[in-house]
Amino acid sequence: xxxxxxxxxIARELxxxxxxxxxALKNSKEISADTIQKVQAxxxxxxxxxxxxxxxxxxxxxxxxxxxxxxxxxHFFSKVIRGVELVANKRGYNVIIGLxxxxxxxxxxNMEMLANGSIDGFILSMSKETLLQQDYHHYTExxxxxxxxxxxxxVVSEIKCDKVIxxxxxxxxxxxxxxxxxxxxxIALITTKDYVxxxxxxxxxxxxxxxxxxxxxxxxxxxxxxxxxxxEVHLEKLEAEIEQLFKAHKKIDGVFAVNELYALSAMKVARxxxxxxxxxxxxxxxxxxxxxxxxxxxxxxxSQHAQLxxxxxxxxxxxxxxxxxxxxxEQYQTVVVNTELVERESTx
Amino acid sequence: xxxxxxxxxIARELxxxxxxxxxALKNSKEISADTIQKVQAxxxxxxxxxxxxxxxxxxxxxxxxxxxxxxxxxHFFSKVIRGVELVANKRGYNVIIGLxxxxxxxxxxNMEMLANGSIDGFILSMSKETLLQQDYHHYTExxxxxxxxxxxxxVVSEIKCDKVIxxxxxxxxxxxxxxxxxxxxxIALITTKDYVxxxxxxxxxxxxxxxxxxxxxxxxxxxxxxxxxxxEVHLEKLEAEIEQLFKAHKKIDGVFAVNELYALSAMKVARxxxxxxxxxxxxxxxxxxxxxxxxxxxxxxxSQHAQLxxxxxxxxxxxxxxxxxxxxxEQYQTVVVNTELVERESTx
DNA sequence: TTTTAACACGCAAACGTTTTCGTGACTTTC
DNA sequence: GAAAGTCACGAAAACGTTTGCGTGTTAAAA
Numbered sequence: 001x002x003x004x005x006x007x008x009x010i011a012r013e014l015x016x017x018x019x020x021x022x023x024a025l026k027n028s029k030e031i032s033a034d035t036i037q038k039v040q041a042x043x044x045x046x047x048x049x050x051x052x053x054x055x056x057x058x059x060x061x062x063x064x065x066x067x068x069x070x071x072x073x074x075h076f077f078s079k080v081i082r083g084v085e086l087v088a089n090k091r092g093y094n095v096i097i098g099l100x101x102x103x104x105x106x107x108x109x110n111m112e113m114l115a116n117g118s119i120d121g122f123i124l125s126m127s128k129e130t131l132l133q134q135d136y137h138h139y140t141e142x143x144x145x146x147x148x149x150x151x152x153x154x155v156v157s158e159i160k161c162d163k164v165i166x167x168x169x170x171x172x173x174x175x176x177x178x179x180x181x182x183x184x185x186x187i188a189l190i191t192t193k194d195y196v197x198x199x200x201x202x203x204x205x206x207x208x209x210x211x212x213x214x215x216x217x218x219x220x221x222x223x224x225x226x227x228x229x230x231x232e233v234h235l236e237k238l239e240a241e242i243e244q245l246f247k248a249h250k251k252i253d254g255v256f257a258v259n260e261l262y263a264l265s266a267m268k269v270a271r272x273x274x275x276x277x278x279x280x281x282x283x284x285x286x287x288x289x290x291x292x293x294x295x296x297x298x299x300x301x302x303s304q305h306a307q308l309x310x311x312x313x314x315x316x317x318x319x320x321x322x323x324x325x326x327x328x329x330e331q332y333q334t335v336v337v338n339t340e341l342v343e344r345e346s347t348x
Numbered sequence: 349x350x351x352x353x354x355x356x357x358i359a360r361e362l363x364x365x366x367x368x369x370x371x372a373l374k375n376s377k378e379i380s381a382d383t384i385q386k387v388q389a390x391x392x393x394x395x396x397x398x399x400x401x402x403x404x405x406x407x408x409x410x411x412x413x414x415x416x417x418x419x420x421x422x423h424f425f426s427k428v429i430r431g432v433e434l435v436a437n438k439r440g441y442n443v444i445i446g447l448x449x450x451x452x453x454x455x456x457x458n459m460e461m462l463a464n465g466s467i468d469g470f471i472l473s474m475s476k477e478t479l480l481q482q483d484y485h486h487y488t489e490x491x492x493x494x495x496x497x498x499x500x501x502x503v504v505s506e507i508k509c510d511k512v513i514x515x516x517x518x519x520x521x522x523x524x525x526x527x528x529x530x531x532x533x534x535i536a537l538i539t540t541k542d543y544v545x546x547x548x549x550x551x552x553x554x555x556x557x558x559x560x561x562x563x564x565x566x567x568x569x570x571x572x573x574x575x576x577x578x579x580e581v582h583l584e585k586l587e588a589e590i591e592q593l594f595k596a597h598k599k600i601d602g603v604f605a606v607n608e609l610y611a612l613s614a615m616k617v618a619r620x621x622x623x624x625x626x627x628x629x630x631x632x633x634x635x636x637x638x639x640x641x642x643x644x645x646x647x648x649x650x651s652q653h654a655q656l657x658x659x660x661x662x663x664x665x666x667x668x669x670x671x672x673x674x675x676x677x678e679q680y681q682t683v684v685v686n687t688e689l690v691e692r693e694s695t696x
Numbered sequence: 697t698t699t700t701a702a703c704a705c706g707c708a709a710a711c712g713t714t715t716t717c718g719t720g721a722c723t724t725t726c
Numbered sequence: 727g728a729a730a731g732t733c734a735c736g737a738a739a740a741c742g743t744t745t746g747c748g749t750g751t752t753a754a755a756a
Contacts, residue, residue, distance in 0.1 A: 003494050006712060017736045032734060051465040054712035056401045057741045073426045082420050085447050094461060096444040099433050113442060117399040146351050264642055291642055294612055354742060365706045380704055402742035405711045
């Protein structure tokens with residue numbers, strides 16, 4: 001049980017000063033070849049590694065980025081994390097995570113925990129509660145203290161910072177256009193209430209696609225679910241509403257759902273009602289989870305390239321961290337990650 | 349853009365010493381009421397928060413735990429993380445993650461990055477490559493340096509540390525017994541090669557269940573897949589092998605698979621061969637992913653309580669971190685988390 | 697009035713680094 | 727043989743804290 005060795009200990013053992021040891025390890029030409037050799041041999045023997053914390057303090061730089069997300073047991077977010085970790089690691093950074101669990105207060109607490117020197121910058125996606133309360137002071141305060149922030153997916157225009165977002169609008173539009181091209185006449189939309197920006201944008205994409213094809217949208221074909229509830233738990237409620245929709249509008253022959261679970265539920269209800277997917281009714285979802293790929297029939301979805309978003313966000317953040325001079329007035333950019341329609345069995 | 353304020357700056361502004369400020373903020377009785385009031389007001393105004401890094405250096409304690417896992421886009425691991433984060437946060441710790449991506453070298457690098465002062469202890473699950481190479485020096489070295497480690501799920505007896513494991517043996521045994529109780533006569537096993545400890549244990553559970561019911565195991569009913577490949581990618585190969593198995597043994601009426609995807613593939617192949625699940629063939633999987641719940645038919649599985657494992661691991665680790673005195677010789681414990689058979693539609 | 701005690705505060709060390717600058721001992725140069 | 731230069735190293739400050747101890751001032755006790 002040999003504890004980690006420090007410069008001081010090496011110095012004492014070798015009867016030189018701490019500075020000599022430090023320089024010797026860096027092959028400084030101030031130090032004689034003899035001493036360098038001696039010090040390095042000793043350091044290697046005892047497996048010396050500089051203490052990160054001391055370095056962080058000295059350099060006022062932690063080489064760590066904080067990521068705060070609403071939920072980690074979620075394909076989208078875990079893929080984003082993977083992307084962040086990938087480039088962070090490549091560029092010499094560690095990643096520290098905080099989960100808000102969709103709660104405003106946990107988000108605030110987590111940010112405060114990390115903002116006091118532990119990290120060099122944030123990557124985050126807002127919790128639903130924050131989105132609802134529209135209280136963004138913790139973000140702006142953090143930014144004002146000079147800590148860079150990159151937001152992704154769930155963003156809001158009030159906050160001035162770099163952002164990485166999915167092209168929700170066009171993703172949805174293309175999906176619906178695909179349904180139209182596949183001869184669907186009555187296309188239902190299963191979405192969330194509008195305060196969730198992504199739900200809103202996808203809804204707009206749906207409407208735009210109809211518009212461009214000169215189809216008059218029918219309000220009765222749009223189902224807006226309350227997204228504050230954990231829908232994993234409220235599956236029955238979800239299915240009941242969909243069933244009601246299908247029964248009230250037997251002519252529905254296409255469904256665009258703003259997430260995977262809504263789409264899956266739609267397929268399940270359709271099957272229960274004796275409808276065949278994709279022959280009687282075609283379904284497209286949004287997100288690239290595991291369910292789509294392995295469901296029966298497998299689900300055509302709008303893939304979001306979550307990992308790529310994480311990579312972009314990390315690059316953006318680290319770039320900002322490493323630009324010494326804040327070039328005059330802050331210049332923020334918003335990266336839009338394109339979606340991709342992955343066609344599977346639920347469409348023709 | 350006001351940067352974070354330090355004790356020194358407060359001291360200068362208020363024309364007192366740094367120590368006075370520090371003590372005043374702690375309501376030390378060495379300091380007069382006037383001064384305390386003055387300092388605290390000023391600190392509040394400027395939103396003073398002590399710098400974590402400086403504290404970590406001083407206290408030689410980071411209040412951060414490192415977690416290293418093979419993969420994050422995976423229901424099991426992300427649930428474990430959630431559990432870890434939950435108790436870590438509750439007990440005042442942060443969580444920093446490292447992904448080995450199933451690679452030995454990335455695991456080593458990640459551990460070294462974190463072991464140099466960044467964290468107080470590790471929670472980790474071994475990469476497949478490490479499991480294969482059986483090179484554990486990075487673990488033992490870390491432990492020898494006095495850094496506590498808690499391993500979970502993929503563990504190995506050679507490493508002396510606290511562990512949290514799933515009761516794979518009994519989980520598998522109970523699952524197979526369930527199949528037997530449900531009148532299955534020919535029960536196939538779809539498992540991994542034996543170097544993955546969990547695969548091995550689940551296989552043993554399968555055998556034991558048969559043994560206890562006086563059924564002679566048939567080697568031809570056991571399919572051992574090569575787990576070094578990413579099976580998400582090699583789905584067709586997997587399905588082909590299963591199809592071959594089913595065709596060669598038409599009397600198979602039960603399947604126990606050591607993970608979710610194997611089970612799902614089995615159901616898919618069965619359907620393709622015109623077999624009804626659960627009437628012709630019953631299927632049970634292992635793990636508590638999303639797929640089981642949302643597949644059709646939904647899959648009966650052995651649930652592992654991943655989040656609970658994470659919580660246990662975190663408690664174990666933090667307990668160890670916070671016991672001042674290493675009570676004489678190290679005493680390690682292994683926590684076994686029970687499994688639970690979640691019955692769904694794939695069994696009768 | 698002198699001694700003692702209480703009070704309110706500052707000094708300095710420590711955590712583990714890095715880096716600038718200073719300095720003593722040689723070596724070279726004229 | 728003296729001046730200048732080179733070499734190899736050490737001292738010290740700095741990053742931002744906490745804390746034991748020393749000290750000057752004042753008030754209380756003798």
